[in-house]
Amino acid sequence: MSKIEVKNIFKIFGPHSAKWLPAARDGISKEDLLAKSGHTLGLRDISLSIEEGSIYVIMGLSGSGKSTLIRHFNRLIEPSAGQILVDGVDVVSLGKRELEVFRQKTMSMVFQRFGLFPHRTVLDNAAYGLTVQGVPKAEREKRALHWLDQVGLNGFEKQYPHQLSGGMQQRVGLARALATDAEILLMDEAFSALDPLIRREMQDNLLQLQAKLNKTIVFITHDLDEALRLGNRIAILKDGELVQEGTPEDILLNPANDYVQAFLQDVNRTKVLNAAHAVNPPRLTLTMRSRPTHALDRMQALSFEYAPVLDGKRLAGVLTATDAQRAVEAGARDVSAYVEDLASVPATAGLDEVLARLVHSDQPVAVTGDDDEFIGMLSRKKVVDLVTPTLQEGTDGVEPSTASTQAVSSTDDSAVGKKESETTA
Template identity: 55%
Template sequence: MSNTLIEVKGLYKLFGSNPKAHMPLVHQGLGKDEILAQTGHTLGLKDINLSIKEGDISVIMGLSGSGKSTLIRHFNRLIEPTEGQILVGGTDVMSLAEKDLEQFRRHRMSMVFQRFGLLPHRTVLDNVSFGLTIQGIKKKEANERAIEWLETVGLGGYENQYPAQLSGGQQQRVGLARALATNADILLMDEAFSALDPLIRSEMQDQLVELQEKLQKTIIFITHDLDEALRLGNNIAILKDGELVQDDKPEEILLNPATDYVEAFVRDVNRARALTVETVMQPQEFRITATTIEEALKQMRAHKDDYAYHVTDDGYQGMLSQESLEEYYQEDKTAKLTEEHYEDLEPIAPDAALEEILPETLASDYPVPVVDEEGEFMGSLSRDALAEVLSPEASSEEANTDKSAPSEEGSETPAEKDESKVKQPTTSA
């Protein structure tokens, strides 16, 4: 996509009274439980290396105690690292003096909290304008900007209400408007939707996606919910016991899990809902470029398949079969190719979810053409490829009996004591 905005390099966090003294044990490779038993210190993060691109929604996920909330609080130094660097636009956040850090927090990063974090004694308008007044913006301008953002998140007219008068979803919209109003480059969203009812949560996810299409902010989104991660993330980083176990595109997480732990996460995901056509289609290099039946049949006969896609300077035109071309050739070989010569096969969009195109793809005798909004031919999707990616064996192999699902048992980091308890990764049926 675009350039890297945030780089995390060799980040460690050891919680306890004397973390520096016990870091050699961490570097020797001792695990979280061993370090806790020997030193009474809790390993929050271990050698995290991560790159976040400008304009992306980067999801960091894991179960309680995995270190995800600890990590996000390092970005604005609400938690100080034991070792490591976080570079934002080339600036090492860890090296900022107190005054510079204050300005950094006010202007570069905004945060949306799980429990909304609203000021109960202030109106909705005052809550949204709060960050602007801290920046030194005059009250009149701050209120005008706050009203604009309230309208953007669908809360126009609620300016004089108090948080207690709003539903949970409305309160979270206020929190989102407050974060956006400061015009910060980066949004930190720590389990921002997890306290909401499922329907409202889904609506908030949709709104975030819509807003991101317009605003192109850099968003770091924390969640324990894989469905949410797949729905929102351009990239997903999965943590386990303070370690980064996989950092990849959503489709790679699903199709090529790096460890047994990740495989257990993705095992029950509804792939037809989570994957798009573009992630599983095949490139189609051969295409018919002729203008007449005779020329088209000549190109077809030189190709190994008995079908091909007609593509001109104006983009995708239609699909041709050799059998039909042979028949048309007998009638009039010099005839121009027109719509009547194409097979009855509607193209599909590259960004369509697989579940949307299942019926037509499985019913087709030919791979279905994939065509974008501009009419450009992208490739094709066959029913064999679709069946393969949706089969239980698609991710390496069926899970072995000795592979257990991820468990959140064990010590939590101090920064994650208030995280919701989740027995299993949340996935679609």
């Protein structure tokens, strides 16, 4: 369900924006618009759908329009044309008093430079939004203390901003935004001013809070690593235009153009992609109650050396063709006594973890979902194909024919029970 719908937003900065809106609609370049009119194109025909309870990242280089766009959501910037719908209500149509209430109760904002009042204590800063709402002092201090504790600042409530580190100041800003119990958080380059280690810590903190709160978060950044780590979906802007939108995996695996590819060149794919991206759906599965003759016939028909065995939807293990033959010879009623353990990894396991496992074993590996539900067999070839760009970056142009990739790709279980060399032409 969409929480926010952005529909055909245009923004032209200048005194006669309405006059130049048709030119912007017709595709005049940002440079030509400035040269002909002295006006600046901020955004051109931006449309987005942001799901409730998601972290939606908007990113781009400086001047791409990302901060301009987020400020349209609470109308800190007025659009030249278009709609911003929140729960179906057009924010652009709100009157002055309605807009004040909307800003106080529906959206909270966390700024890059913290935006704290230097003369107020940490507690008063965290409670500021509640003060504006007219919440009684005892109640607002209680709620502010709760959120300061949630962001790891218990005991610092009497300090002043200058007595805190940058990371701690940003935590105060986050607590202030959360204290109002707003449904939507707007975070404009919220972690950009922080040192790398503190930034990572704040990202962890945000993800932990989101797992509990399920807010709708719109997060602005110019850092693709941050976007890939935080975002359920990512929108990439360039010169005020949307150039690509999708899941982190969509963007990483299918960059729309050279501009997006430039962002991706230093990304460690093994930290973003997971086992689910390197799985092949099964062509053959058996059950614990499969008859040995039936199991053996099916494996022989496909020239498979083994097949995964399920108990309901859950992975029970693996049956080899050799063991199926033994079961037939023994006159067994089913294969249950001949099923062996099969190594597995969860679908959410990162490719760094998967790669480390495959390097040390040539045995088949299954991929499982929730409650050990069987998804398919891990394809060693797919793992190598997916991580090859990362390996190439680390070898200064040398082909990644390292011992590790050879070990990973030497035996492949992508077709379920059949080596990759036997299943591809």
